[in-house]
Amino acid sequence: MEIEVRSQSDDEIVFVVRDAEVPFINAIRRCAMVNVPKIAIEDVNIVRNDSAMFNEVLAHRLGLTPLVSNLEAIEGLPLPEDEGWGFDEDNETWADNLKKGVVFKLNEVGPKVVYSKDLISSDETIKPVYDTIPLVKLKEDEILNIEAVAKVGYGKEHAKWMPTTVCAYKQYPEITFNEDVEIDYDCAQACPRGVLKSDRRSKKIKIVEEHENSPLIGVENCAMCKSCVRASDNGYINVGFKPNDFIFRIETDGAMPPKEVLLKACDVLGEKADKFIRFSEEGGSK
Numbered sequence: 001m002e003i004e005v006r007s008q009s010d011d012e013i014v015f016v017v018r019d020a021e022v023p024f025i026n027a028i029r030r031c032a033m034v035n036v037p038k039i040a041i042e043d044v045n046i047v048r049n050d051s052a053m054f055n056e057v058l059a060h061r062l063g064l065t066p067l068v069s070n071l072e073a074i075e076g077l078p079l080p081e082d083e084g085w086g087f088d089e090d091n092e093t094w095a096d097n098l099k100k101g102v103v104f105k106l107n108e109v110g111p112k113v114v115y116s117k118d119l120i121s122s123d124e125t126i127k128p129v130y131d132t133i134p135l136v137k138l139k140e141d142e143i144l145n146i147e148a149v150a151k152v153g154y155g156k157e158h159a160k161w162m163p164t165t166v167c168a169y170k171q172y173p174e175i176t177f178n179e180d181v182e183i184d185y186d187c188a189q190a191c192p193r194g195v196l197k198s199d200r201r202s203k204k205i206k207i208v209e210e211h212e213n214s215p216l217i218g219v220e221n222c223a224m225c226k227s228c229v230r231a232s233d234n235g236y237i238n239v240g241f242k243p244n245d246f247i248f249r250i251e252t253d254g255a256m257p258p259k260e261v262l263l264k265a266c267d268v269l270g271e272k273a274d275k276f277i278r279f280s281e282e283g284g285s286k
Contacts (some may be wrong), residue, residue: 006247007215013258016172016217025246029167032265034156037079038069038163039126041085041104042151045094050110050142060134062104062148063160065116066129067153068218069255071264073125077101077152085151094147102126110138126150129254151230163256172245173222175207181234189229195222205237220247252254 002018017025044059051058060179078085078100080172087097103122109115117131138144155264177197188196195218209218226239250258 006217008259010257011254012166012175012249012251013262013280016043016220017169017248018132018172019244020246021244025169025248027171027269028262028265029248032167032250032261032266033162033164035268036155036163036256036261036264037071037074037152037154038161039074039077039102039150039152040069040158040160041065041067041148042101042153043097043149045147047145047147048143049136049146051136051144053136058146059148060117061147063158065119065133065135066253066255067102067150068126068129069163070257071260073123080151080153080157087149090162093192098147098150104146104148104150106135106146106148108138108144108146111140113137114144131200153248163261164250164258165250165253166251169248170224170245171241171243173219173224173239174242175222176237176238176240177205177217177234178234184232184234184236187228187232187237191222192225192226192227193221193223195219196237197230202232213232215217216247256269 001020004016004018006014006016008014008025023043041059041062044062046055046058049055053061070180080086085100087100102187104120105120106114108118114135114137115131116128116133116135119128121127136144155164163270183203183205185198185205188198195208197208199206207218208221211221214221222239224239224241228237229239250262252258252261
C-alpha cells in the first residue's frame with residue numbers, strides 16, 4: 001500500500017491511497033468520524049438568562065462551539081467509558097460535576113452580542129477555537145450567567161464530539177480514449193471541471209494537470225459525472241475508476257489537526273484488530 005499526500009493544512013488533509021480495499025478505507029473513515037475523542041460542552045447550568053433565546057437552544061449552541069481538542073490538551077481527562085463520567089443528578093451535586101471536566105463561565109450584561117471569546121475557561125489550553133462565534137444577543141440590562149462543564153466524548157454519541165466536518169473518499173478516476181474511432185472534441189467542452197482540454201493542432205484531447213484552488217493532480221479532479229461520455233456520440237471517451245486506489249479527504253472544525261485525527265483513527269482501528277487477534281489466540285474463551 002502506498003500513500004501520497006496532496007495537501008496538508010491546519011484543518012484539511014488530502015491524500016491518495018493506492019493498493020487498498022474498500023472495507024479498510026471505510027473502516028478508517030468511520031473511526032475518524034466516531035471513535036476519535038474530542039472535548040465539547042456537555043453539562044450547562046444556566047443561573048440566569050434574560051435573553052430571548054430559550055435555555056435549551058443556548059445550551060445546544062454552547063455544545064456545538066468547537067473547543068481546542070488536540071490529544072495533548074485533553075490527555076488525562078475522563079472518557080465516557082470511565083466510571084463516573086456522567087452527571088448523576090440524583091446522587092451528585094453540581095459541585096461534584098465541576099470536577100469531571102473543564103469548567104467554562106459566562107457572565108455578561110447587555111446591550112451586547114455575546115461571542116465565544118467571552119467564555120472563560122478553567123484551563124487555558126482548552127478554549128474556543130474561534131473567538132467570533134455569536135452565541136446570543138443581549139438587550140439593555142439583560143443578564144446572562146452560565147456555568148458549564150466540557151467533557152471528552154465520541155462522535156458516535158453526539159455530533160458535537162465529531163472531530164471531522166468532512167471525512168470522505170472516492171475511488172481514483174480513470175479516463176481512457178478509444179483510438180479506433182474519430183476524435184470527438186465535444187467531450188472536452190462538456191467537462192464541468194475543466195479536466196479535459198482539446199488540442200486540435202496535435203489532434204488530441206489532453207488531461208489538464210494543474211487546476212486552480214485544487215491540490216489534486218490531473219485526472220484526480222474528475223468527478224466521474226460522465227458528462228463527457230454522454231457528449232460523445234461515437235464512444236471516443238470512457239470514464240471509470242481504479243478499484244483499489246482512493247482519494248481521501250479529511251477536514252476538521254479546527255479543534256484538532258486533521259493529521260492527528262487520522263493517526264488516532266488508525267490507532268483505534270489497530271486496537272480493535274488486536275482484540276480480535278487476542279480473542280482468536282485464546283481460542284475464543286473470552
